[in-house]
Amino acid sequence: MPPLPLIRLVVSSDGEQYRVVDVTGARDGSDVRGQIFYKLDIPIESQRSYFIYPSEIGSFALGSPLSDRNLFSLCQEHGNPSGFLKFFVSHSPNGPARQQESASVKLCIPILRISSQ
Secondary structure (H helix, E strand, O other), rough: OOOOOEEEEEEEEEOOOEEEEEEOOOHHHHHHHHHHHHHHOOHHHHHHHOOEEEEOOOOOOOOOOOHHHHHHHHHHHHOOOOOEEEEEEEOOOOOOOHHOOOOOOOOOOOOOOOOOO
């Protein structure tokens, strides 16, 4: 199969924060999957427990997990430079990965406002 032309994907592992993944030059679904996992900072040792689902902005999974073949076919047939294809990456189709396994950690620091009277 010829490598993919200029194609960008939009991916999320929590349905709130999104990343753009450039899969230009990928030769198969395994290459695409690897680029998605890399961009989401999913460690190699954890990748086997993650699935890639079709999705839309603000949604979790909209269908079954994609095989490498299906993932590559979607990229070939519908992928474009503008990020038309969107994917949700998680252990489950119904929600984000468990917090302790999430690659990113959010720190919330409250801001105190002192008013003078």
